[in-house]
Amino acid sequence: MTEKIDLSRTYAPSDDVVVREIEGEIVIVPLTSGIGDVEDECFTFDEWGRAVWSKIDGSRPLETVVQELLDEYDAPAGLLKGEVVGLLQELYERRMIVDKG
Amino acid sequence: MSAQAYVRKVRSGESGLWKSAKPALTRLDIELTERCNNDCLHCAVNLPAGDIEARGSEWTAERWKTLLTEAAGLGCLVVRLTGGEPLLRADFEEIYLHARRLGLRVMLFTNATLITPRLARLLKDVPPLEAVEVSVYGLTKETCEAVTRVSGSFAACRRGLGLLGENGVAFTVKGAVLPPTSREADALEAWAAGLPGHAGRPAFAMLFDLRSRRDEAAKKNKAIAGLRQGGDEFVSFARRHGDGAVDEWRDFCARSAGGRGDRLFNCLPMGSSAAVDPYGRLQYCLGLRHPGTVYDLAAGSMREAVTKFLPRLRETRAADPAYLERCGRCFLKGLCEQCPAKSWAEHGTLDTPVEYFCGIAHAQAVAAGLLDWGEKAWTVRDGSERAKRRK
Ligand code: SF4
Ligand code: SF4
Numbered sequence: 001m002t003e004k005i006d007l008s009r010t011y012a013p014s015d016d017v018v019v020r021e022i023e024g025e026i027v028i029v030p031l032t033s034g035i036g037d038v039e040d041e042c043f044t045f046d047e048w049g050r051a052v053w054s055k056i057d058g059s060r061p062l063e064t065v066v067q068e069l070l071d072e073y074d075a076p077a078g079l080l081k082g083e084v085v086g087l088l089q090e091l092y093e094r095r096m097i098v099d100k101g
Numbered sequence: 102m103s104a105q106a107y108v109r110k111v112r113s114g115e116s117g118l119w120k121s122a123k124p125a126l127t128r129l130d131i132e133l134t135e136r137c138n139n140d141c142l143h144c145a146v147n148l149p150a151g152d153i154e155a156r157g158s159e160w161t162a163e164r165w166k167t168l169l170t171e172a173a174g175l176g177c178l179v180v181r182l183t184g185g186e187p188l189l190r191a192d193f194e195e196i197y198l199h200a201r202r203l204g205l206r207v208m209l210f211t212n213a214t215l216i217t218p219r220l221a222r223l224l225k226d227v228p229p230l231e232a233v234e235v236s237v238y239g240l241t242k243e244t245c246e247a248v249t250r251v252s253g254s255f256a257a258c259r260r261g262l263g264l265l266g267e268n269g270v271a272f273t274v275k276g277a278v279l280p281p282t283s284r285e286a287d288a289l290e291a292w293a294a295g296l297p298g299h300a301g302r303p304a305f306a307m308l309f310d311l312r313s314r315r316d317e318a319a320k321k322n323k324a325i326a327g328l329r330q331g332g333d334e335f336v337s338f339a340r341r342h343g344d345g346a347v348d349e350w351r352d353f354c355a356r357s358a359g360g361r362g363d364r365l366f367n368c369l370p371m372g373s374s375a376a377v378d379p380y381g382r383l384q385y386c387l388g389l390r391h392p393g394t395v396y397d398l399a400a401g402s403m404r405e406a407v408t409k410f411l412p413r414l415r416e417t418r419a420a421d422p423a424y425l426e427r428c429g430r431c432f433l434k435g436l437c438e439q440c441p442a443k444s445w446a447e448h449g450t451l452d453t454p455v456e457y458f459c460g461i462a463h464a465q466a467v468a469a470g471l472l473d474w475g476e477k478a479w480t481v482r483d484g485s486e487r488a489k490r491r492k
Contacts, residue, residue, distance in 0.1 A: 018204030022176040023122050029204035033228050041110045042178070042206070042230075049108060090108050
């Protein structure tokens with residue numbers, strides 16, 4: 001999957017994973033085969049990843065998510081945008097999120 | 102913000118997963134049934150597959166699903182589905198899928214004889230995320246069925262393994278060192294290594310437990326005890342590929358030296374795990390069925406069991422003078438299998454030392470150079486120092 005993340009599109013968690021919140025950590029557990037590169041692992045985020053993930057719910061385009069994060073974080077727009085796209089690219093390649101259009 | 106990898110891959114058993122408190126429950130063992138379609142010589146659990154009374158008392162899929170949901174709510178990450186033979190239950194798929202949809206990883210323990218093409222496909226499409234553990238008691242029809250005592254079980258097991266392999270489902274085989282199979286260990290390892298889908302190295306059961314129900318079926322105990330290997334056999338089996346195992350015993354002992362005092366529960370990973378029998382009774386582990394250590398989930402809740410009942414149980418103290426005199430001071434606690442479940446199966450108590458496991462631990466310690474032949478571990482005055490002894 002080499003498609004690039006597009007800021008004008010909307011993304012949501014995939015049905016191929018189960019997202020759990022345990023003791024304040026978000027834990028993503030593969031449900032179907034082929035998520036990630038090894039099957040016997042689950043996934044979690046750093047603090048920043050968690051903040052972004054909580055907004056990826058299929059309700060608004062990514063550019064709106066970036067704007068919300070810019071309002072919340074004191075970070076240069078270019079850097080923040082790059083980080084969000086980097087994270088979503090990784091999630092998309094792992095089939096943890098899907099493109100809702 | 103970090104420019105490093107955003108998504109961290111972790112093994113669910115990794116302690117590094119939790120930055121703050123650990124969940125109240127991380128692992129749950131569920132014995133879906135005590136019934137089995139095999140009747141293995143050494144089995145500490147099985148009832149006949151058609152046992153109507155046992156079957157009628159087993160929890161329904163609905164009850165298991167409710168319990169699994171409760172367990173996931175407490176933070177549980179891994180559930181082991183075992184038996185008896187868990188695939189004897191017609192509702193196995195329903196229970197399995199529910200666990201996986203909750204985001205639980207599933208350790209399935211099976212003899213593989215009841216694996217169908219449909220189940221293998223399900224395990225392919227919705228993988229358990231842990232290698233399926235398959236008991237393979239014999240490399241030929243003759244040896245296998247001398248252990249399982251069921252005609253046709255060899256072919257059925259091979260068919261099941263084939264289905265797992267064809268579907269790319271990861272599995273590990275486990276053997277047992279029994280009179281019919283004792284010469285097959287190396288061949289079984291070599292065979293397993295060549296199986297498509299096989300992960301890791303086979304483990305072998307040798308130190309057989311007596312029947313944990315201590316009921317009618319305990320008549321079988323004499324036969325089970327007769328199958329056990331002695332300390333010397335155990336050590337030479339462990340050494341068959343070199344001294345790696347003996348080095349591990351030594352290191353392990355050095356890390357865990359120090360007597361048990363009057364503590365009964367020394368089992369390490371038990372901090373946040375629990376087991377439930379087929380009838381909804383929560384136990385510290387699957388072998389410990391002493392009535393005083395069992396919590397009836399039908400009359401309470403999982404949360405209460407893991408946050409109140411088990412922590413209280415863990416504080417239970419030993420009273421048996423032999424335990425206090427021996428195990429209480431013994432520096433081999435890291436090697437020895439002595440625990441309340443073993444005392445229960447052998448003696449019907451929680452704290453009577455089990456001579457068989459004591460003998461095995463002593464044989465290991467002698468092989469590791471930690472004890473002289475005939476020396477008793479509990480008479481060693483400074484166990485921590487002794488545990489560092491090198492040959
Ligand atoms: S297959 Fe396992 S549960 Fe069944 S009789 Fe054999 S050891 Fe017991
Ligand atoms: S080796 Fe013997 S004395 Fe030591 S802990 Fe085990 S049973 Fe107790």
